[in-house]
Amino acid sequence: METAAEPLSSSDSNTRNTNPRIRVGIGGWTFEPWRDNFYPAGLAHSKELHYASRQLTAIEVNGTYYSTFKPATFAKWHNETPEGFMFSLKANRFATHRRVLAEAGDSIARFVDSGISELKDKLGPIVWQFMPTKVFEAGDFEAFLALLPREVGGLRLRHALDVRHPSFVTPEFVALARQYGCVPVCTDSDKFPAIADAEADFAYLRLMRSQSDVATGYKPAAIAHWAEGVRTWTAGERARDVFVYFINGAKERAPAGAMELLRQLGLRT
Template sequence: MIYLGCAGWSISRTYAAQLAGEGSHLQRYARQLTAVEINSSFYRPHRPASYTRWAGAVPPGFRFSVKLPRAISHERRLVDCAQALAEFFAQCTALGSALGCVLVQLPPSLAFEPLLVERFMADVRKVYPGPVALEARHPSWAEAGPLMEQLQVALVGADPARFALDAQPRGWSGLAYWRLHGSPRTYFSDYPSTWLQALAPQLLARAEAGAATWCIFDNTAGDAALGDALELQTLLGN
């Protein structure tokens, strides 16, 4: 299974006809794509009832990725956050089986510190046994692959890449997670068809190797993300 979607499920007028039909934006979106990333959880908490409602709006195979709150990743910087983690997971695990992954995006200034990561993941595992993808943005994380494999944490492959090895998913081989922010204009630019054509076999190769394979378009400032996801879906033959 390849989990393909966008950072959010809003449907612009440009693609309304392709995602037509009855229901909410989420219901219409989930009939076409297989995953979505909830970014709003980074900024504010959501009630468990909201997560339950969203899970009830999508087909059985659809999956959500939920972004860890910035209070944990950016304000506490992964330190002394056991209580905050417990509160977050008490909310988002209301998705039930529709919770496919948790995304941890780190601030660009947060360097790789193995002991810090081990302590943080020990706190995470007390409340959540499922898949975790980590988007690091400091160059020192180029060295983090072996520890992430040991901790069963995937390192996000990002575009635009910020440092050596950043363009490809690394770390735990059981999960491959691409986050595509748009290039050359981050959050705005769409991807050329030739770029998507080169990406499609990479996703298929990871999925065929047994990895839970995610591809999330975060170029959502306009409507590029949804167009890119729909085009890539066609290239994958889904």
């Protein structure tokens, strides 16, 4: 681990990311109900990543939160997905599920050095997810942020902070995140705080209110609202990257929601 310091193209794809600042996707690619309404009937499970990565432009990997993967696995993911695709990785929970965050250095190093650099240009933000019971303590949290590396294997790292306790809804937290080049995860969940930083270098959205009785999870008008926000964020003099994941709620609707957002953004035919 390095020392810490302060257009999609595929012959079988109907997705064309004409704005490389925008990534839209889902959480993971292995989910039984998707084999009824997203993946073609009879598609081999081993081909699901290949298929999903040609309908969407990003995937957030949850498995890295629970387990340690080998470099060869990250290399395989890189090779199976088209140019321009990106993976966001959830950092291993051993780094964030602890009473004293300042003691997370070894766990952070094990995760960052596990081979994630094999994703190369397809490595998106790393998501550090904290327990809903984790209260904001400025000193300890700053000590954690100071441990996060800026790069690994020559790749610049981007860090998204998924904090879930209402005590983080304070300008002090946002200022600390900004100081260390990190970005708060913004969610529309009614269970967790929605924290955004208008000055951040990128935006990370997790949409968690999909409804099972709506084909796209969110009604088209709601998706249009998010599309307008994405356009604003990625346009103008300070155009910045944005990552949007349909991640929870009625999970079976997530792929359709993501594809509808891509369609409304003009990034999918």
